[in-house]
Amino acid sequence: MFHERPPQQYQRLPGDRVRRSVWAALLPQRRRTALRVGISAALLTADLMAILAVGFAVDAAYHAYLGDGVLISLTQSMNLQTAGFLALIVVVTNLVRGEYSIERCLSQTPHGQRRATLWLMAWAVALLAGFATKTTQDFSRVASVAFFLTGLPVTILVRAAAVALVRRSSTSASPSVSRVHLVGYEEDVTNFYANNDVEALGFRVVGTSYLRRFDPASGSASAETLLAEDLDLAVSVVRFLRPDDVFVLVPWSEPADIERCIDAFLRVPAALHLRPGTMMDRFPDLQVARVGRLSGINIGRHPLSVGEVLLKRAFDVTLAGIGLLLLAPLFVALAVLIKLDSPGPVFFRQRRYGFNQEAFGVFKFRSMKAAPDAPFRQASRNDDRITRIGALLRKTNLDELPQLINVIRGDMSLVGPRPHALAHDRSFEGRIALYARRHNVKPGITGWAQVNGFRGETLTDEAMEARVQADLHYIDNWSLWLDITILVRTIASPRAYRNAF
Numbered sequence: 001m002f003h004e005r006p007p008q009q010y011q012r013l014p015g016d017r018v019r020r021s022v023w024a025a026l027l028p029q030r031r032r033t034a035l036r037v038g039i040s041a042a043l044l045t046a047d048l049m050a051i052l053a054v055g056f057a058v059d060a061a062y063h064a065y066l067g068d069g070v071l072i073s074l075t076q077s078m079n080l081q082t083a084g085f086l087a088l089i090v091v092v093t094n095l096v097r098g099e100y101s102i103e104r105c106l107s108q109t110p111h112g113q114r115r116a117t118l119w120l121m122a123w124a125v126a127l128l129a130g131f132a133t134k135t136t137q138d139f140s141r142v143a144s145v146a147f148f149l150t151g152l153p154v155t156i157l158v159r160a161a162a163v164a165l166v167r168r169s170s171t172s173a174s175p176s177v178s179r180v181h182l183v184g185y186e187e188d189v190t191n192f193y194a195n196n197d198v199e200a201l202g203f204r205v206v207g208t209s210y211l212r213r214f215d216p217a218s219g220s221a222s223a224e225t226l227l228a229e230d231l232d233l234a235v236s237v238v239r240f241l242r243p244d245d246v247f248v249l250v251p252w253s254e255p256a257d258i259e260r261c262i263d264a265f266l267r268v269p270a271a272l273h274l275r276p277g278t279m280m281d282r283f284p285d286l287q288v289a290r291v292g293r294l295s296g297i298n299i300g301r302h303p304l305s306v307g308e309v310l311l312k313r314a315f316d317v318t319l320a321g322i323g324l325l326l327l328a329p330l331f332v333a334l335a336v337l338i339k340l341d342s343p344g345p346v347f348f349r350q351r352r353y354g355f356n357q358e359a360f361g362v363f364k365f366r367s368m369k370a371a372p373d374a375p376f377r378q379a380s381r382n383d384d385r386i387t388r389i390g391a392l393l394r395k396t397n398l399d400e401l402p403q404l405i406n407v408i409r410g411d412m413s414l415v416g417p418r419p420h421a422l423a424h425d426r427s428f429e430g431r432i433a434l435y436a437r438r439h440n441v442k443p444g445i446t447g448w449a450q451v452n453g454f455r456g457e458t459l460t461d462e463a464m465e466a467r468v469q470a471d472l473h474y475i476d477n478w479s480l481w482l483d484i485t486i487l488v489r490t491i492a493s494p495r496a497y498r499n500a501f
Helices: 017-024 031-066 077-099 102-106 111-133 141-169 186-195 221-243 254-266 306-325 326-341 390-393 402-410 424-430 436-442 459-478 480-492
Strands: 180-187 203-211 245-248 271-274 289-290 295-299 347-353 359-365 414-415 444-446
Touching: 031 077, 031 102, 031 141, 077 141, 102 141, 111 141, 111 480, 180 186, 180 221, 186 203, 203 221, 221 254, 245 254, 254 271, 306 326, 306 402, 306 414, 306 480, 326 359, 326 390, 347 424, 359 402, 402 444, 414 480, 424 436, 424 459, 436 444, 436 459, 444 480
Parallel strands: 180 203, 180 245, 245 271, 414 444
Antiparallel strands: 289 295, 347 359
16 A cells, blocks of 8 residues: 655665664755745845846946946946846746745756846836936946846856756755655556656655545445555555645546545645656646636647737847848849859749648749759758758758748748648658648748757658757747747857758
């Protein structure tokens, strides 16, 4: 019924010392709460000091540049006053969101993205407050811009370092991690241990309660009686061990047993969790969502909300319009080189699937010898169809620039899953799970897959599957900041040019 393997270091201890050490390890420790509070306070202090330090350093550098000297009193440092206001907003918001908890540090949420969003919000509030109080003229624009640009990477780096430190120190033996009790049938508990590295989950299993299966041939008590006995004993064990959380591993195919478990463990002072088998591993971002008055488990977000669609579209049209204007001379030069290099049109247009699998014509600079009647064949390394200027265009990604026209037309976005040839889509859709989900958003000129090196020829299903997984990651984690990051990496990152030919 109750099982807990003593930690390895305790198995070598003699007699009574083993028992005392094991129970000391299993039962909650008095210093545990203080340790968790101390870690949260350290995270808060790191944020506070980082923002104040950046504000003061930027102000000192600015005054040193002006020749006023580096020594500035704290009351005279305008950036330090701004830093204090920003730090207050950041710290209070993070406290409300629970950012300083150990669980948040151990989660897989994108900390950098959340920090960037909060930093932008804090500055927006600061600017609004300065406008309302008519004090914006008291601050140096140069120092303020420098503070804004410097503070963002510093706060992200400080958070990343703090998260890495907490994750490294939060082993199952650490007294600061959550203490968990497992409840379920033996096969479900066995599967849990088989599918999870408990040492890396960021908590400690202090106990396991096994529920017995009813065997009609045994002549024993009824199934209800057996389950009632097991749950009564499990509740007693939980009351004694006082874990922070209880995980019920009973499969959701047995709703009656789950109801009995819920009724039993709601009577103990511990957080109660249901874990529906392997579904939690397939969809790691499950959350309870409400539609009207109906609640359900949301396993996949809507591709983009109305507001997100409008924001992304405005971003695309603005940058694509500016890009077409600035790159017009380059377009003309490349058109001349293409015509001089080989006969045929300047642009190559091919049918691709876009949003909701609606076909459209994608524009590219022609990089191969013109052969309009030839059957489709994917480009490969050292392909004899690629022209001399075409090889340069493909290697530098310049052949994709005409797709800015597709962005203006609304067929594509600047960032999104790259559109594949129709033959590819038909071929891979039946062989790769969730391949068609790539079409839940508009295709892009560049994407998360491309900046991570998943581009070029796909000779195997595994190669295409890696690309698809990167595209699905983008869809599930979209933000304007992610789009900006991908655009910057498309230009600056060497991985974005990998496998280009």
